[in-house]
Amino acid sequence: MTAKTLDDLLEAGVAGRHVLVRSDLNVPLEDGAVADDGRIRASLPVITALADAGARVVVMAHLGRPKGAADPAFSLRPAAERMAELAGREVRLAADVTGASAREESANLPDGGILFLENVRFDPRETSKDEAERAALAAEMAALTGGSDSSVSAQANPASPSTQGAYVDDAFGAVHRRHASVYDIAGLLPSYQGGLVSRELDVLSRLTGEPDRPYVVVLGGSKVSDKLAVIDNLMDRADTLLIGGGMLFTFLKAQGHEVGASLLEEDQIPVVTEYLERAEKGGCRIVLPTDIVMASAFAADAEHEVLPVEALTSGAHGASALGLDIGPETRVAFGEEIRRAETVFWNGPMGVFEFEAFAHGTRTVAQSLTESTGLTVVGGGDSAAAVRALGFNDDQFGHISTGGGASLEYLEGKSLPGIDALERSGTGHGMNHSAGPDAAQAGA
Numbered sequence: 001m002t003a004k005t006l007d008d009l010l011e012a013g014v015a016g017r018h019v020l021v022r023s024d025l026n027v028p029l030e031d032g033a034v035a036d037d038g039r040i041r042a043s044l045p046v047i048t049a050l051a052d053a054g055a056r057v058v059v060m061a062h063l064g065r066p067k068g069a070a071d072p073a074f075s076l077r078p079a080a081e082r083m084a085e086l087a088g089r090e091v092r093l094a095a096d097v098t099g100a101s102a103r104e105e106s107a108n109l110p111d112g113g114i115l116f117l118e119n120v121r122f123d124p125r126e127t128s129k130d131e132a133e134r135a136a137l138a139a140e141m142a143a144l145t146g147g148s149d150s151s152v153s154a155q156a157n158p159a160s161p162s163t164q165g166a167y168v169d170d171a172f173g174a175v176h177r178r179h180a181s182v183y184d185i186a187g188l189l190p191s192y193q194g195g196l197v198s199r200e201l202d203v204l205s206r207l208t209g210e211p212d213r214p215y216v217v218v219l220g221g222s223k224v225s226d227k228l229a230v231i232d233n234l235m236d237r238a239d240t241l242l243i244g245g246g247m248l249f250t251f252l253k254a255q256g257h258e259v260g261a262s263l264l265e266e267d268q269i270p271v272v273t274e275y276l277e278r279a280e281k282g283g284c285r286i287v288l289p290t291d292i293v294m295a296s297a298f299a300a301d302a303e304h305e306v307l308p309v310e311a312l313t314s315g316a317h318g319a320s321a322l323g324l325d326i327g328p329e330t331r332v333a334f335g336e337e338i339r340r341a342e343t344v345f346w347n348g349p350m351g352v353f354e355f356e357a358f359a360h361g362t363r364t365v366a367q368s369l370t371e372s373t374g375l376t377v378v379g380g381g382d383s384a385a386a387v388r389a390l391g392f393n394d395d396q397f398g399h400i401s402t403g404g405g406a407s408l409e410y411l412e413g414k415s416l417p418g419i420d421a422l423e424r425s426g427t428g429h430g431m432n433h434s435a436g437p438d439a440a441q442a443g444a
């Protein structure tokens with residue numbers, strides 16, 4: 001089962017047609033402005049390629065997690081404005097998702113025009129667990145492609161080839177969500193995989209297939225339980241796992257060390273112990289830090305000292321001390337492992353990089369990736385933001401995944417609803433397309 005791609009759609013011809021594009025424009029904002037435009041830049045090529053080919057491009061995206069109602073703090077306006085700057089052309093923004101404004105703006109969109117719908121999560125049906133609710137919203141979204149007669153559903157509309165709509169999913173960061181604009185919509189229109197999704201899947205599949213060795217996975221961050229399933233899957237594939245960030249303290253605790261007030265997930269200790277035993281029996285090496293930066297408090301200016309891991313056993317550092325970064329000896333060791341690797345996947349900062357005093361581990365890992373001659377992949381929203389905040393450029397890495405949860409779920413071997421929906425659409429199974437040239441293609 002393969003999904004149809006953007007090239008298939010461009011070949012079929014898009015001039016004068018409405019094309020709904022789902023993008024992941026979930027970017028951090030600071031004082032109402034876009035703080036990191038990585039996801040906007042990554043979404044630009046598909047949108048401009050369609051507009052350049054004469055499509056009427058209707059972009060759907062979410063921002064943050066508003067509570068199913070319009071909330072100006074989560075408006076896509078800053079993202080639309082940034083997109084307009086980057087694209088050097090007008091980008092219009094509807095005042096709602098599928099309401100009167102969206103219908104009117106969409107109907108009046110000229111060939112080559114770009115329209116953003118408002119944050120799709122302003123409509124509670126977008127993320128609803130109720131399939132019928134999601135389906136109703138998806139039908140309204142699909143109807144936006146039907147010209148001015150928005151009351152005609154996409155299924156019922158025997159649209160002529162010149163007006164028939166299409167759907168492109170380019171939101172890799174959201175493909176793990178069973179949401180109306182990601183999943184349900186693909187059952188209503190001829191659907192295509194965007195170039196960003198194709199590229200992400202292409203790179204990430206090299207990590208689950210036959211990666212060049214040594215294959216080193218660097219894991220950090222703060223969500224220990226989220227990442228344990230990834231460790232389970234990757235232990236059979238990677239040669240070495242380097243463990244840093246908040247998650248390392250559950251490993252140290254499992255080895256009998258005292259970790260004070262450091263991040264700890266006590267209930268995961270048996271799981272972690274099993275991983276350490278599995279690693280000892282051969283196969284994958286799990287490399288833990290040999291020294292830690294212990295701080296007196298979780299603060300940018302907290303007093304701190306470097307302690308060798310053995311010194312943690314006595315608990316002399318006190319119950320309120322907490323580990324906020326890997327130490328200098330560990331930085332050197334991790335750096336060497338990374339530079340020797342032919343394939344590196346990194347997810348999760350090594351320390352609290354937001355505080356300069358505890359950013360050294362993350363900076364060293366990022367620097368070492370840039371010095372590696374192999375394939376280097378950075379995955380995870382915070383990890384991508386960290387490398388940029390620390391002054392690195394995207395092109396210093398083989399690939400910076402726009403997906404956090406999505407890339408992890410992919411590496412865990414989970415099926416991704418957004419991808420499944422496109423593949424089903426590609427084979428025509430369970431689809432309900434309107435007639436037209438793409439309907440024939442979708443059933444091919």
Ligand SMILES: Nc1ncnc2c1ncn2[C@@H]1O[C@H](COP(=O)(O)OP(=O)(O)OP(=O)(O)O)[C@@H](O)[C@H]1O
Nearest residue numbers: 221222223245246323324351352380381382383404
């Ligand atoms: N020792 C530590 N103690 C507490 N927090 C830590 C520690 N090391 C790293 N962190 C925090 O981990 C956070 C990032 O973790 P997370 O697991 O969310 O990363 P990610 O997977 O890249 O992001 P996302 O989940 O958004 O895709 C950062 O905010 C960082 O400050």
Ligand SMILES: O=C(O)[C@H](O)COP(=O)(O)O
Nearest residue numbers: 024026173174381404405
């Ligand atoms: O930031 C992300 O990982 C994606 O945009 C998905 O966002 P979500 O976790 O709120 O669904």
